[in-house]
Amino acid sequence: MSEKVYSTSELMSCVMARHLKNGEVAVMGAVSMIPMAACRMAQLTHAPNLYYITGGSGAVNPYLEPMVPSSCDDELLRSDAALALPDVILLEGHGKRLDVFFGGGLQIDKYGNCNLICIGDWEKPALRGPGTVGLPFLPRAGRVVIYTMSHNAKTLIEKVDFNSGPGFLDGPESWSTKAKDLPGKGPALVVTPLCVMDFDEETKVMRLKSLHPGVTLEQVVENTGFQLVIPDEIPVTQEPTSIELEYLRKVDSAGIVRNM
Amino acid sequence: MSEKVYSTSELMSCVMARHLKNGEVAVMGAVSMIPMAACRMAQLTHAPNLYYITGGSGAVNPYLEPMVPSSCDDELLRSDAALALPDVILLEGHGKRLDVFFGGGLQIDKYGNCNLICIGDWEKPALRGPGTVGLPFLPRAGRVVIYTMSHNAKTLIEKVDFNSGPGFLDGPESWSTKAKDLPGKGPALVVTPLCVMDFDEETKVMRLKSLHPGVTLEQVVENTGFQLVIPDEIPVTQEPTSIELEYLRKVDSAGIVRNM
Amino acid sequence: MERTSKVISISEAIQRFVGDTCASLAIGGMHMHNNPMALIREVIRQQKKIKRLITSPSGSINADLLIGSGLVSEVLTSYVGLEHLGLAPNFRRGVEKKTINLLECDEPFLVYGLQAGAGGLPFIPYPAGLELTDIPRVNPELYRYTTDPYTGKQVMTAAPIKPEVALIHCQEADPFGNAIFKGSEFTDRQMIFAADTVILQVEKVVPNLAEKYGSTKVNVPGFLVSAVVEAPFGCHPTSSHGYYTYDEGHLKGYLKACKDTESYSEYFKQYVTGIAEENYSQQIGAEQLEKLRQGGGVK
C-alpha cells in the first residue's frame, strides 16, 4: 500500500460530497466539519446549486474558505444569507424543505437510529451525552446521512440505549406503521473511517457499500456491533480525485478536516 | 364662543396624550394619525419613557416629525427599533406587554365592543367594512382607548352587529364570567369629536366624562345611539395648553391631524 | 459548473409557476406598501383563475384589483381596504353582492396559520380571549377548538396556511433568489416560508447582495424562491420601502374609477390588460415616478 496523499476524514468528506446532488438543500448541526467541507466542496465541483445551512448560526451557504470548527461561528456569516434559528426550525419542521440532514450519535444502531443522550439507562447513565438538539427532526428530513469518527462495536450497535434521532425505528414493520405519512425517507448513507454503508431496502438493516482503501471486510465486521448486510460484491471506496482534493483543501486550507 | 386656535382632532390628540403614563407601552393599527401624534407628543412632554408601536410597520417609537398618514409607511422606520410583524403579534398575544391598545370601529356599542366587519347581518351586509385586523387582541391589552371621528347614533349604538373587537361583551355578568382570567382590563376611554367618555365601574356602560368646549350635553345625547351614563357634574374637556400645541405641531408639522 | 440564475421575465414567471387555476395564491405587501403589483397585473393579463386568495393582515389594492378582475373565487383575509383613503370598492362589492366567498379571519389567524404552514405544525392554538369575537362563528371551517393538555381548557385554533403560490415583492435579490426587505417585512417573509412556490419581484437584482448588506440582513434564502423578476417601480401605485413612496393621486384615481363599470374597465385597459407590464412605468411617466422616489424614508 502506497503512502496516502489524503487523510481518512478527507476521504469521508469526498464520499459525502459525491452523495449530494445539484439543487439540493442540506443541513447540519454541531461538530460538522466533515459535512460542512463536503457541502462547500460539492458546490465548487458538481453541485453549484446546492444550498446548505450550518446549524445554529443560521448561515445559508457560508463561503467557508477557510473553514472553522464551530457550527455557530460568526465566520460562517460570510454567506449568501443568514436566518434566525427559529426560521431554521421552521424549515426543519416543514418536511419538504431539506433534502439531506447530517446526523450522528454516541450510538448508532443497525436501523440507523441515533443516540446523543446517554449510554446505559437514562435514569442512571453510564455516560451522559450532551443532548440531542435537532436530531428528532430526522423523520421529517428528505434523507439522512449519518457519520461517525468512531467505527467500533460500542458505537455501531444492535439497538441504541436511547433513541434521540429516529432512523428506521424497530425495522421495516415499525417504520411502515409509524412513519408511513411522514415526509422523511429515513437514513440513506453511513460514512465512517472504515467504510461506507447504506440500508437494505427490505430489512432496513445497515449494509456495507464500500470499503475504504486498505480496510478489510474482517476489520469492519469486527468493529461493528451488529450483523451488517454484506453484499456479494464489495467495491473499494473511490479515492479522492485530484480535483476533489484541490477544492477540499481550498475550503479546508487550515487543515481542520484533514487533521481530524 | 371665541375662534378656536386648535382643531377638534388636535384636541382629541391632547386628550389621548394626557391619558398615557410615563413608562407605558402603547400600540395602534391602521388610520391612527391621532393616537400616533398623541403618543409622540406624550413622549415630548410628560412621558419620555413611553413606548409606542405603529401597527404593521413594526416601528418602535417612530420619531414621526413630520408624521405621515399610513401606519405602515417606511418613514415610521426612523425609530428606536423595528420589529417584524410576527413579533408584534407575540407582544399582543402575551398579555402583559402592552398597556394601551388604541381601537375603533364602524360601530362601537355601549359596552365598548367594536365592529370593523359589517353593518347588518354578516351573511347579507348592508355595508361591508374592511375587516378586523388585530382588534380581537383587545381582551389581552392592558386597557383599550377607543376613538372615532363619527360621533353619531349609527356609530355609537346599543349593540354592535358584529363583535370584532371585544369590550365588556354583554355587560358586567358576561365580562366577569368570560374574561375573568384574561390579562386585559377592558375599554378605559372613548374619545370622539364631541366628548370624552369612560365606563361605569358597575354597569360597564359608557359614561360621559367631559364635553369638548362648545359642545352641549344634548348634542352628545342626541348623537349617541344608547343611553349614556351621565354623571352629576360634567366638566369641559381641558383645552390644549400652549405647550401641548407647540409639541403637537412640531410632530404634525404637515397638519395631517390638524386638518382631519 | 455555474450556479443557475433564477432571473426570468415577468410573463414567463407567471406562465411557468402559476397554474391556470391556482388553488391558493398568497399576495405580499401590507396596506399601500410593498404590494407585488407587477406580478398581480400579469396574473390578470394571463387570466389565471384563483380559487383562494390569501392576503396579509391588511390587503390593499393588490387584493382589490384581483377581485375586480373577476378571477378570484374566495378570499381569506382580515382586512382589505385603502387605509386613510377609504374602503376597497371591489372587495366591498364582492362581499356585499356575494360574487366572492369570504373566509373571515383576524390578523393572528393569518400570522399563526402561515407560521404553522411554514413549520409543518398541525395548527396553532390561540391565546385565551380571542375566541370572544363573532369571527369563529362565521368561519367554523378554519376556526376550531381543542384541549390544552396542560390546563384541560378548551382553546381555539388557527389552521395551517400553505399557499400554492406566493407573489412577493422584495427590494433586492441576488440572481439565486436570496433576498432582502429594506424596510418592513410585514408577513411577506412568512408567506415565503409557507408557500410551495414563490415568485419574487424586486426593484433590482444585485449580484453580491450579502456583501452589500451583511448576510444577516439577507433573510430570504434562495432555495425557497422559484423565480426572480426584476420590476423597477413594480409596486406602483403602492410604495416599495426604501425605494419610493405610494402614489396617492393614482390610488384616489383608482377608487374613483371603481365607481362604475365603464371607468373601471378604462382603468383596466390603461394600466393592466391593455399594456405589457414592461410598458407600465412609461404609462405612469418618468417624472411622476421620480417624484415618488424622492418621497419615502429609510433609503
Added chain:
Amino acid sequence: MERTSKVISISEAIQRFVGDTCASLAIGGMHMHNNPMALIREVIRQQKKIKRLITSPSGSINADLLIGSGLVSEVLTSYVGLEHLGLAPNFRRGVEKKTINLLECDEPFLVYGLQAGAGGLPFIPYPAGLELTDIPRVNPELYRYTTDPYTGKQVMTAAPIKPEVALIHCQEADPFGNAIFKGSEFTDRQMIFAADTVILQVEKVVPNLAEKYGSTKVNVPGFLVSAVVEAPFGCHPTSSHGYYTYDEGHLKGYLKACKDTESYSEYFKQYVTGIAEENYSQQIGAEQLEKLRQGGGVK
C-alpha cells in the same frame, strides 16, 4: 422630562433583578458564542439559587459553570457541551450523579416553548414524527398530547416557557435597552420576548443605535429590557459575534480544571468568586483579548 437610562452596574443588575432564589433563569448564547458570561459570573458571586436553568438549544460553559457552582437545582436543555472541544464536565457529572434534575428536551421544544411563552400561546403542537424519539417518555410533565382538531389525530405538544429572568448578551444597546445582535440571534431574542425580566449585557452602549445600523436591525425593543450592563469582553471565554472570537485555550483550560475539585475551585477563585467582574478582563490580559478581537468574522 428626560428619558430614563437603564444602564446600571453589573452587581446592581443582578442584585435588583435576580431574586435570591430564581424560579427559572434563561441564559442566552449558543455553543461557545454570545454567552452572557459576565452576568453569569456575577450570579455565582452573589450566590443566587436557580431552581430551573433554561439553556438555548445548545448550552455551553454558560450552563456548565453555573451547574459547577452548585447553585442549580434543575436544567431544561437539549444540549450542554463544548462542541468540538468535548463534553461539558459539570453537566455530565451532575446528571450522572443526580445532583441536578434534568428536564430532557429537544431543540424544537425550546424554540416552540419560548415562542409560546412570548406570544401567550397555551402550547405549540409538534409536527408529526417528532414523537418517535424516547424523549417524551422521560419527560411526561412537559411533553403531552392533544387532538389535532383538523385531522382528529393525536399530536405531541411543547409547553410554554416563561423564564422569570433572562440573561442575554447583545453586542450593542442604546441606554434605553433597544439592542442589536451583530451576528446570529440564536434563540436569544426569543428568550427576551418570553421572559418576565431581561438583563442585557453589551459590549458597548451606543446612544444613537438605530441611526448607526438602521432601525430594522435593532430588533430588541427597549421596553422588554429591565437593565443594560456594559461589559466589554463580557462573553469571554466565549465569542461575541462581530466583536471577538472565543478563547479556545481558556476553554480547554476550563475543561482540564474541571477534572478535580481542587483545580476547579482554583479556577473559580481565579476567574469568578475571587475577583470582581470589573477585574475579569485584567485577569485575562489585554494582549490575549486583543488577539481574540483580531479573530472572528463579520466585523
